[in-house]
Amino acid sequence: MTTRQGAEAQRIDHLFDAAEARFDRWRILLKACQQWAATVGTKQAAARKTACEGLLGGILPAEDFHAYPGARLLATLKDRMDGDDAVGATRLVQRISLALMMRSYRRDAAEWDADDEPTGHGAAQPLPTTESGGRPYFEVLYVMPTPPSKWPTHAQQVRRLRRPQDQFIYEPVFVGNLEDAVLAVLVNPQVQAVVIHEGFPWASTHELPLLREVLGSSLGVDPSSEAAGDHGLQLARVIKSIRPEVDLYLLDDCRPEDVVSDPAASGLRRVFYAVEEPLEIHLAILEGVDERYRTPYFDNLKKYAQKPIGTFHALPIARGKSVFRSDWIRDMGEFYGPTLFLAESSATTGGLDSLLEPTGNIRLAQDAAARAFGADKVFFVTNGTSTSNKMVYQALCQPGDIVIVDRNCHKSHHYGCVLAGAQPYYVEAFPLTAYSMYGSVPLRTIKKALLDLKAAGRLDRVRMIALTNVTFDGHMYDTRRVMEECLAIKPDLVFMWDEAWFGFGRFNWLYRRRTAMGAREQLREYFADPRSLEAYLEQEKVFGADLDPRDPRLLDARLVPDPRVARIRVYQTNSTHKSMSSLRQGSMVLVGDQDFHHHEAPFHEAVFTHASTSPNLQIIASLDVARRQMELEGYELVTHAIALAIEIRRDVNTHPLISKYFRVLDPAEMIPAEFRPSGLASYTEKGVTWAQALEAFRHDEFVLDPTRLTIVCGTAGYDGTQFKEILAAEYGIQLNKTSRNSVLLQTNINNTRSDVANLLRVLVEISRKIDASLEESGAPAQAAFRQRVRSLMEDVPGLPNFSRFHDRFRTDPAGSTLEGDMRSAFYLAYREECCEHLKLDDPEVDRRIKDGPLLVSANFVIPYPPGFPIMVPGQVIEADTIEFMRKLDVKEIHGYDSALGLKLLRPDALA
C-alpha cells in the first residue's frame, strides 16, 4: 500500500494480500539478516547490512498501522542494525516474524519484550497480554491530532486502563490523519474499534495515489473538504462504508451534543466530550466488542448442557445415556464426544426457545444476525436455502401472481412457484456455451419482461423478481442498478436475491455494494437524497410520468424510480453453511422490506409450513456462532479468501507447465465485453490495480467473484466429472461443480496458503504425467488426445432456451407474455392416465416435434451438471432441448428415468 514498495503496490492483490505480503516481507528480511550474520567479519558484510537496512526501510511504513511489533521493538531492531549487531538483529527479526505468523504476540507478553531473554514481566511498561489468560485480543485505532512523539505516552495511558476482569484485551494503534486512518482500517483486520479525536489533518505523509483515487471516486469523499475544519464525521462515514461492523467513538472538545444531532453521526457508537473519564471510553470499547461477541443462543446452550437435567420427553439421545450405556452404539458417543448429547434437547424451555415462535434467545440471535448482515429482520432456517427460498415464495406470493425468475436458478425457486401457485415468467441468462454454463440475466432482458407485462396490462400481477447473486460460477449482479431500474417500471416490486453462495459478501467492502442488503442500503441513502427526485423529474420530462412500455428507448435508458412512490422491498436468502462457519443446512432469510408488516403473518405461516417442529439445536447454535465470527473476523477471512483466489489465478495461468493444460477463466472469458464497460479483463494481468477492480465493481453490469475459480480441464483431455473424480480419488482434493470441460473451485474462509500450494503441486504433477504420457506415446495416441481435447472444447451442445408453456397453462394464449400456470401442469401429472412416456431416441419424438401433437413435459428434468431445469411441467419441448438431452453425457438427471424415457402430458389431457 505504501509507495516504498514501488511497482508492487500497483498489483490488484496488494490490498487483499496485505497480511500475507507482510509476513513475506518479514521472512525476506530474516533471510537477509541471516546472510548478513553469516558474513560478519568478511568483505560482504557491509553490502549485506545495507540490504537489510533497505528491506527494513520497506517494512516500516506498513508497520505504522499495526500494534505489533510496535515502535519500541522496531527502534531496538534499528539500533541493532545501526550498531552492526547482525546476530542480535537476526534474533529479533526471527522472533518478530515468528510471533506474527503464530499470532503468539496476542497471548504472550514476552513477545513484546525488547530483551532477547525476555521475562514477560520485567518490561518497563505494562504489556498487553501479561494477564490476558487467553482472552480474545484486538486492536483499537486512535486517530489523534497530537504529534507522534506523544503517542507512546497515550499508549501507556490506554494500557493502564486494563482490569483483570476485562473480557478482552486490546492494544492501541495511533495514526495522525484521515488517510492513514482509512488505510489502517483497510490493512489491519485486528482493528475492532476506532477512537476519533477531532482536530486531525486530512493528508497522509505516505504517498497513497491509489487510496486517494478510491477515496475520491468510490467512497464519495470530497477532496475539497480537505480544507475544511473537522473531519471526524467524514472519517466515520468512510470507515462505516468499508467495515460497518467496526465500532466508532468520536471525541469532541467543543459541543458533542451538536455532533450527535448531525445525521452523519448515525454511524457513531458514542460521542464523548474529549476530556471525559478515559475509563468510560475503555468500558465502551469492551462493551461494543462484547455485543458482537455475545451469541445468545449458543451461550445459553452451553449453559444448558452443563445442567443436571432429567428428561422425560422424547429424544432419548439427549444427555447421551442411551448411547454411552449401550454396548452396541457407544462408538457413536465416543466419536462425537459427550457434549453433543448434553446439548441435545427437544425442550423449548430453559432458554432454548422455539424456532417456530422465537421470543427468547433465538430471537436475540436472529436480531444480532440482522445487525450483522444489514437487514431489518432475520429468520434462521435449519434445512438449507432450499427451504428458505420456498418460504419466501410462499410468504410473498399468492396463486396467480407472476414471478420473473431466472430459469437457470436453483430448483427450489421452481418448486417454490409450484407450491405457492405463482406463475413463473422465465428470463434467460446469457449463455457461456463454450463451457456449457449460463451467466446471469441481463438487465435489458429483465426490463423487457416488465415492459412486456406492462404492455399486456399484467404488471399489477407481477409480485416479485428472483435472481441468483452470485451464481454458482461467480457472476455477480449490479444489485442496486437492477433494483433501481425495475422500480422505475414497477415501484412496489419485491426483489428476492438468492445469495446462497454469497452470504460472506457482506464482510468485504469490494463485495458489499453488490449484495442485496448492501444495495438496499445504497438505495435508501439515494432515496433520502434530494438528487434522486431531481433525477426522476428530469426523466419525467423525457419519458413522462407513466412510462410507455412500447417506447424502445426505455430499454437502453438508465431508468430512475420516483423516490416518492418507490418502495424498497428486498429479501435475501443465504446458505450460511456454504460460506461461513455454520453446520450443514444452516441458512438465513434476510428481510429488508419496508412493507414487511403486510407479510408478517404469511411469513409466520411459511415458517410453520416449512420448519421442522424438531429443529436441530446445533445448527441454530452454529448460525449464531457463524454470525459472531463474521462480525469479528469476517473482514480478515474474506479478504484472505480473495487473496488466495487471486494467487491461484495467477499461478495457474502463468505456470509454464500447468498452463500448457489448464487455465482459470478470467472475467473476460466469463462475462461478454458488452457487460464489462470498465474493460477489466483479468484480476491478475500486469498493471491491474485494486482501484480498477473497484471501478468494475461500481460500474460493470456483471463482475466475476474472484473466489469462484472455473478451471478449464478439457484442454488436458478431461471432462469435468472425470477430472473431479481424479482430484478426489487420487489427490484428496474436493470440489463441487463441473461442466463438460471445466471444474469449479472456490476459495473459502477456511483455506490456507498450504491448500494453494497443494493444489498447485497436484496440477504440476498431473500436467507432468500428461506431458510424459504424450511424449512416450506414438503419433496415433497424440492425435487421439488432440481429438479428445477438440471434442471437449469445440463439440459442445448449444444451451436450449426456455420455449414456452403449453396454451393450456397460459391465461392468455394469444398474448405475448410468457408466464404460465406451472402448478396446474405439475398436478396434472399426478394423474397417471394423463401421462405417457417416450424414449429419448424414439423417432416418434422427432416426428411429433415436426408434425405434432406437441410434446409437453410432465415434470422437471434437471441434469447435474449443469443443474438447471431443461424442462419444467407444462413446457413445450422443442428440438434444441431434445438435442441437448441426447448429447448430455452426465449420469445424474433428476426427473428423467432412462428406462422409461421422457414423461409427457398426453395430448388428450391437454385438450
Ligand SMILES: Cc1ncc(COP(=O)(O)O)c(C=O)c1O
Ligand atoms: C443458488 C442456490 N440457491 C439455493 C441452493 C440451496 O441451498 P441449500 O443447499 O442450502 O439448501 C443452492 C444449492 O446449491 C444454490 O446453488
